Amino acid sequence: MTGTTLDDYTDRYAQRVRGMTASEIRALFAVASRPEVVSLAGGAPYIAALPLDAVGEMLGQLASEHGTSTxxxxxxxxxxxxxxxxxxxxxxxxxxxxxxxxxxxxxxxxxxxxxxxxxxxxxxxxxxxxxxxxxxxxxxxxxxxxxxxxxxxxxxxxxxxxxxxxxxxxxxxxxxxxxxxxxxxxxxxxxxxxxxxxxxxxxxxxxxxxxxxxxxxxxxxxxxxxxxxxxxxxxxxxxxxxxxxxxxxxxxxxxxxxxxxxxxxxxxxxxxxxxxxxxxxxxxxxxxxxxxxxxxxxxWRQQLKVYREVYRERRDALLSALTDLMPEDTTWTEPNGGLFVWATLPEGLDAKAMMPRAIAARVAYVPGVGFYADGSGAGNMRLNFSFPPPERIREGVRRLAGVLEQEADMRRVFGAGPIAGDRPGTREPRPGLA
The missing domain is CATH 3.40.640.10 (Type I PLP-dependent aspartate aminotransferase-like (Major domain))
Structure with a gap:
């Protein structure tokens, strides 16, 4: 099949393949990995917190001393x-x-x-x-x-x-x-x-x-x-x-x-x-x-404590920056662990539609629609705090806040209404998350 195109394979796919689409996170990887972009998007752990010299020595010994089995x-x-x-x-x-x-x-x-x-x-x-x-x-x-x-x-x-x-x-x-x-x-x-x-x-x-x-x-x-x-x-x-x-x-x-x-x-x-x-x-x-x-x-138990301390500091940096910098009517969760904060935007803003403007402002996040099967989440975004250092987190939020303010200004100027069908399919109650 010389010079085949996508259409040449479409009818050959299994039924289960036809509805497959790239995730919201995968689609962001190419731009979020650029050094000039503050990425609040992925969920990468902070591997630099590991004792990498000791881990490297351990891996070398596994190969050299136990390679016949490992x-x-x-x-x-x-x-x-x-x-x-x-x-x-x-x-x-x-x-x-x-x-x-x-x-x-x-x-x-x-x-x-x-x-x-x-x-x-x-x-x-x-x-x-x-x-x-x-x-x-x-x-x-x-x-x-x-x-x-x-x-x-x-x-x-x-x-x-x-x-x-x-x-x-x-x-x-x-x-x-x-x-x-x-x-x-x-x-x-x-x-x-x-x-x-x-x-x-x-x-x-x-x-x-x-x-x-x-x-x-x-x-x-x-x-x-x-x-x-x-x-x-x-x-x-x-x-x-x-x-x-x-x-x-x-x-x-x-x-x-x-x-x-x-x-x-x-x-x-x-x-x-x-x-x-x-x-x-x-x-x-x-x-x-x-x-x-x-x-x-x-x-490894001590290493868990190291991770907790690193992530607590970065969680606090993110929550502090959100409090200080985000526009009025933006809300967010306050996690006691893990890697993520879930933000809800002011009424009418669409996190996915804002992405091009955010990338132009050199900040990345994951739009909320990627976390629903029913099209909900247009007014939400996931923010990760585990990977960037605290000062980068604050800078990322500063850039993000500027994007939100620009979007809100444009809606006021052009008289755009709320997002049609915002958060369909959800059920009450959803305090803190809606």
Missing amino acids: LQYGIGQGTLDLRERICEVMALSGIDVACGASPEDVVVTVGGQQALDLVARLFLDPGDVVLAEGPTYVGALGVFQAAQAQVVHVAMDDDGLVPEALEATIAEVARSGRRAKFLYTIPTYQNPTGVTLSEERRERVLDICERAGLLVVEDDPYGQLGFDGAAPAPLRARRRDGVFYLSTFSKTFAPGLRVGWILAPHAVRDKLVIANEAQVLCPSAFAQAAVATYLSTMP
């Missing part, structure tokens, strides 16, 4: 050594042996993203419904879209997922004759909002899902990055049946190694391993050995 094929479930270390990490959050946390039921994945994809492959048929917080992680939306599932959002407020909204949504889906397979939730320092599901609501959400026969997929990349005291215990620490716990070392060690995991109900473990083998054959033995060695030979 550079070889492995097994689909992941090495026992790493799975045992993962159980030690989960125990810090309260997911221990009493909760059914066993190396036997841990499946190592290529980052948290592959963990999500494996769960989707196991449980989602085309047309199935996934319930998810609105807004939710953009990478999860891509996975569910590829599985040809429909995402139905459940309202949040400053205390996380609203239990009454969850009950109403479950009932609404059932009345429509559709089948909801699971609730996907990031209950702790949520991406993109930064909010945390309250202690009291965690039990209620689990009770609602249990009564409805709904599985729970708990995504917890940020739970050990709290700034102001310990986070509430994960959902998986409270119920072992029907709860899949997903996490990753991307935020607490190094995303470039691409190592995550699933703690699954025992009855599902074998299916996950089979699906993992079909997809990647086996996770990287070298990456697994690197993480396991890091956890067994280096002060």
